[in-house]
Amino acid sequence: MFFAVWFIVRNIYVKKGKMALEDSKYTGWERLSNRKLLLDEFYNATFVKFVEGLGIGGNMFDKGILNKFVEFIGWGAEDSGRAAKRIQNGNVENYVLIMSLAIGIILIVNFLLQ
Numbered sequence: 001m002f003f004a005v006w007f008i009v010r011n012i013y014v015k016k017g018k019m020a021l022e023d024s025k026y027t028g029w030e031r032l033s034n035r036k037l038l039l040d041e042f043y044n045a046t047f048v049k050f051v052e053g054l055g056i057g058g059n060m061f062d063k064g065i066l067n068k069f070v071e072f073i074g075w076g077a078e079d080s081g082r083a084a085k086r087i088q089n090g091n092v093e094n095y096v097l098i099m100s101l102a103i104g105i106i107l108i109v110n111f112l113l114q
Helices: 002-015 029-034 036-087 092-113
Strands: none
């Protein structure tokens, strides 16, 4: 089938030098066929625009919600680092005191939960 169509088209257009008509000269079915039955326009209107809308919505969600959440966690890490910097000054006495307090809290909580 392909070769038959190819042979006919080749004999009509290539060998005779005949050119296709202008768009305005087509009527009815020929006009639709020339415009590829408007399949590209239908595909763009249904699938492409829908996926582009999903992409825009995903971008807004990413920049509006996820970025703010991640930045909030980053700010918390920075602030806790600043607070820990004051405690970690190199004095062993401070480290022993903090460790003793932590062990005491663990023992008290363990005693209360039993």
